[in-house]
Amino acid sequence: MEMVVSDLAVARGGLIVLAGLGFTLRGGRALILRGPNGVGKTTLLRTLAGLQPAVAGEVSLPPESLAYASHADGLKATLTVRENLAFWASVYGTGAVDAALDGMNLRALADRRAANLSAGQKRRLGLARLLVTGRPIWVLDEPTVSLDVASVALFAGVVRAHLAAGGAALIATHIDLGLDEAEVLELAPFRATAPAATAGGFEEAFL
């Protein structure tokens, strides 16, 4: 179980933002992506998740192994916390709803509608979704936004447990998660220097 990225170039809005990027992520390891705003962290993660094609380079990872968590939590406001999780659990074919509720300390909120949660509680629910996916590689985009200190620690514990179970995590974040064992990848050196080339030629401009 490992994700190998070699010589990857990714583009946002037709402009190449990152080029020549390569790293290997093995089971049990975490990799933290850092870089200033706009360097291409989200674009990179969306490319790895398969939501957009890479301009160049290769990403190799085992099939059906990746769980992606974006800025948005993908919650349905009129469903309860438990219903939101149960939906994703059945999409991924796992039944780990209760474990996920306990893991992100949502047990007391289980029957509350997502509309009535605070921003931090919504974020916790969004992260609890990762636990019901049962996927080994987590790709997380700013997972700690609007979490308080206690919840960040809780989340770091969840990630650590995931790593201990042989999983891997790729996390784009600006704050210190307290994961001392994680490697840090600074993205700024991979910033594409010549932004002139467009990603997909003429047709891409219309998509």
Add this chain to the structure above:
Amino acid sequence: MIALLVRDLRLAFRAGGGFGLGLAFFLLVAVLVPLGVGPEGGMLGRIAPGILWVGALLACLLSLDRIFALDFEDGSLDLLATAPLPLEGAVAVKALAHWLVTGLPLTLAAPVLGVLLNLPAGGYGWLVLSLALGTPALSVIGTFGAALTVGLKRGGLLLSLLVLPLYVPTLIFGAEVVKRGAAGMEVATPLALLAAITAAAAGLLPFASAAAIRINLR
């Protein structure tokens, strides 16, 4: 897949989910047209098949932009696209959910509203049958339009313009079935064409819709 269907139906029936919007619009059309046209029974009966079909079509159109826009806004469309569900299947399920929430109630309510429009007695069975055959095509074509415009702010106008010409064949053959049925004529040809449109749309468009979503999510 079933989980997605259950979730979409649950969302539709909960507060603010939009269930009943199309039905209410259909009811408005069927109530207002007789008032506007006047009490001349023969005239109403003649235009009833067309009015009922146009009403059902516009009622379908009303809720199309909700199919993907809400999922796009809260990020669940991204997550669905990375989930183990094939996107083609997810799109087909969403079209089915839209039909169950819009097309099916319209089909069931149509005979009652036919009375308001003085539809001739022979037309009721054909009205229900033609709507049952034709409204799935409206949902599937509409889902394709929604997939093309997902991510556009205020894409509703563009969506209506894109989808309307695609709705025309269904409208023509659907209304034709009811018109001929009410007059006691042979209906096999328009009925077969209506069914063919629905079958082709349901078989092909989910693939086109999934491709459109993949491009729009980039």
